[in-house]
Amino acid sequence: MNSSATAASGREICVAPGGDDAAAGTKDKPLATLAAAQAAARAAKAAGHVTVILREGTYYLPNTLIFGPEDSGRADAPVVYTAAAGEKPVISGGMKLDLTWRDYKGPIKQAAVPRGITTDQLFVNGVAQPGLAYITYL
Numbered sequence: 861m862n863s864s865a866t867a868a869s870g871r872e873i874c875v876a877p878g879g880d881d882a883a884a885g886t887k888d889k890p891l892a893t894l895a896a897a898q899a900a901a902r903a904a905k906a907a908g909h910v911t912v913i914l915r916e917g918t919y920y921l922p923n924t925l926i927f928g929p930e931d932s933g934r935a936d937a938p939v940v941y942t943a944a945a946g947e948k949p950v951i952s953g954g955m956k957l958d959l960t961w962r963d964y965k966g967p968i969k970q971a972a973v974p975r976g977i978t979t980d981q982l983f984v985n986g987v988a989q990p991g992l993a994y995i996t997y998l
Contacts, residue, residue: 870909870937871899874944877917887913894919894951901939902930908937916947921958954983 872887875897879890886899894914901910910933911913933939943949980988 866964870911871902871904871907873897873910873921874915875912877919877933879915887904890915894921894925895923897941898927898931905933905937905939909933910937910939912939913939913944913945914941914949916949917958918950918952920952920954921927922955924953925951954981 868923873885874887874890875885875894876890877892877894879892881892881896883894885891885897891897891900897912897914901912904910921975931939955977957971957973959973959979961971964970
């Protein structure tokens with residue numbers, strides 16, 4: 861992506877998992893969430909072309925991210941969401957849990973999870989874990 865050409869014809873909004881939603885949304889001060897980037901793109905699109913650049917990392921979505929007509933640009937001023945050059949962002953509908961695992965019985969491990977979590981899948985370090993039987997809230 862040629863960011864100088866993009867900057868000349870419109871606005872770039874940068875987002876990174878380590879960003880801050882109170883930031884300016886620039887390369888040096890990126891937003892943190894896709895929801896904040898979406899709101900910034902909606903506000904900026906009247907001025908022309910908008911490019912939302914997702915930096916490397918995982919974006920966990922606590923709520924469904926819905927794109928509607930208000931998120932569309934025009935043929936001469938599109939709104940584009942793209943990965944930063946050479947980077948591979950991941951958008952996840954999952955929830956990151958920082959758990960403390962301990963031995964239970966034999967090869968079985970257990971961990972306390974927050975109340976209200978329902979799941980039928982478990983991934984540890986990006987690898988699906990078979991045999992998720994049940995959750996007991998501690």
